[in-house]
Amino acid sequence: MAVTFSDLHTEAGLKSLESFLSGKTFISGDEITKDDVKVYAAVLEKPSADLYPTACQWYDTVASKLASSFPGKAAGVSISAQAPSAEAAPPKEAAKEFAADDDDDLDLFGDETEEEKKAAEERDQAKASTKKKESGKSSVLMDIKPWDDETDMKKLEEAVRSVELPGLLWGASKLVAVGYGIKKLTIMLTIIDDLVSVDDLIEERLTVEPINEYVQSCDIVAFNKI
Structure with missing residues (x-):
């Protein structure tokens, strides 16, 4: 099932986000994407660092970059190194305003490549092996x-x-x-x-x-x- 913005309000949605981000290199260089901003706006609060360490790191990264500059509406939103203006909106408000202009739900897994699927399977197997309890x-x-x-x-x-x-x-x-x-x-x-x-x-x-x-x-x- 596709993971949409509404799902990110739930524990299951945060788990899916954590799984999706795990092992990926997100926020490359000085750029964030439209999807980064949209998902950030849909998450009600910062994910727990203990339960969702990767999602927490991603959340902080997006917040930091949004605080530097209010993003435009291009698919790839370039964040400049200059300080934000006095009229710039807070990161969360800026993200919500940006996301409100695009009503499309984001399917986190829609464009997943075969390599990403294989990597995800390997991560799941590794986690299962680590968490497996000793037999009686x-x-x-x-x-x-x-x-x-x-x-x-x-x-x-x-x-x-x-x-x-x-x-x-x-x-x-x-x-x-x-x-x-x-x-x-x-x-x-x-x-x-x-x-x-x-x-x-x-x-x-x-x-x-x-x-x-x-x-x-x-x-x-x-x-x-x-």
Whole structure:
């Protein structure tokens, strides 16, 4: 949807303006454009520097240049370096007077080039990556059983802990007698839910070669979200 002047009175409109200006070189040299003045006039007040840093900088730049000279009605409005006259209107009033002479809504995205679209997509992806919250974590208690009483439990535990995956952290462990001289390994592990599947860990790592030389089976005793 096209972004018009009326939209700039809302939070959504300011967000669109911030997104549009982000990454662009606005107000080049000593010139401002008709569209700069029109959008400036449509913004009710200076955007928050914390929420809309680029729009805030743009707003200050336009205000400063309008204060230097009242713009004419040309598409490209040249701002001279000379001091303003005593009769010059304040920046906001001057901008509103200028914008009132042109009733056309400004479509901020109407003439966006393919390069600008690509740059905007890259910025959005970067922001999404930065703002992405860490996935939830879970604490798992697992019983790992050997084949028989002759299985070297020290080597069994070493084999289990040799499994390394992003988001997997092995914790405390102990040997628990199950009868007939056989002991099982009870071990804690912490996982990041989006990175590690406990079922896959068992089926694809702990009960296949070479670890299945020591491990006969694995059982999940407890599974708790952290």
